[in-house]
Amino acid sequence: MYFPVLTGSFEMAPMTDGPERDIDDPASxxxxxxxxxxxxxxxxxxxRRLAAGTKLxxxxxxxxxxxxxxxxRRALLLLAAREVVELRSNRGAYVACPSPAQARDVIEARAALEPAVARLVAERAAPETxxxxAAVLEEEAAAHARGSRHEAIRLSGQFHLRLAEASGNATLVRILKDLVTRSSLIVAIYGAAGLETCRDHDHATLLAALHARDGAEAERVMAAHLADIFATLDLSGRMPAGLDLAQLLARP
Known part of the structure; x- marks a missing residue:
């Protein structure tokens, strides 16, 4: 897969986009x-204020x-661990940019796994789970209502990860953590303006099937849910270059 792999040598090698004299944090x-x-x-x-491929x-x-x-540098390492940033040897850090083919790989993997996860949850999940x-779903709906795209994307991913955890299958959880993180970035890069990773009413429909212990319906709803989201992605090309970093990221 495309997404970044950290190497042990990164912290020892300068990222070569400026002098090293300010290596220590200034007093503030x-x-x-x-x-x-x-x-x-x-x-x-x-x-989408920072486009895929933007040099950081x-x-x-x-x-x-x-x-x-x-x-x-420590912040960039953390972002690389979340697969939002790619660290390129002797070239610096860039916003990660999966190719359309790599994005399709992630989409196909989720479509193959998550409907089966939904069925398992309907069969196994305890009422408290x-x-x-439901609590995550309420937070997600509130984020949509506020127009907070970042928070809605985060909570959407959290809903899917909590769902995987509710299956009781540790292997599926481990795999889906990776896939959901990648999907969030893919939607941010290739999705239509204003598109979230998920619509909260789809999650509500799925939750109703889980409460009804209807594994077949939960599986069907999840498959349709993922198909609807991925159908909105434009995998024909890449986003344009981002704007000035200082303008985008400076303290308000």
Whole structure:
């Protein structure tokens, strides 16, 4: 698959897009944390303000966030672990950009696995597990109502991961964690403007089938749900280049 693989040598090799003199974080009365940097970049990617393939220049990120290179590098490593960023040897960091063929691989894998997961959950899930799924669904609906695309994408992925966990199959959970993360990025890159990874009413229909313990219906709803989402993707090309990083990511 396309998505980045971290190597042990990354932290030792400079990313070669600027001088090293500011390697330590500057003193600041209001320092932004690595987690905040990660979430702001992730949100910009999910909202399509940072396009696939955009170079994440260390020097520009330092300027945008008011921190030194070590903090930026640690944040980029965290983003690479989430497969949102690709680290290229001696070239730096880029927003990950799966090809259309690689995107189809992810789509086909989810379509093959998740309907079967839905059937297992209908057969196995305890009432408290279904209640937890309902709570995620309520949060997702609230995010849609607020127009928070980043939060809706995150909660949509969380719903699917919680569903996998409810199956009781650890192997499926491990595989789907990888696939759901990749799918979120694929939808952000190839989806129509304003498209979420999932529509919350589809999740509600699925949850109703789970409560009814109807495995066949749960399997059917999940298959149709995934088909509807993936049918909206435009896999004919790539997104255009992103805008200025400092403008996109600077503190408000």
């Amino acid at each position: 009365g209001e320092e932004i944390t690595e987690a905040e940097i990660v979430e702001r970049i992730f949100e910009a990617v999910m909202e 220049s260390e020097s520009e990120l330092c300027k945008a966030f008011g921190v030194g290179r070590m903090r930026i 279904l209640a937890a799924l």
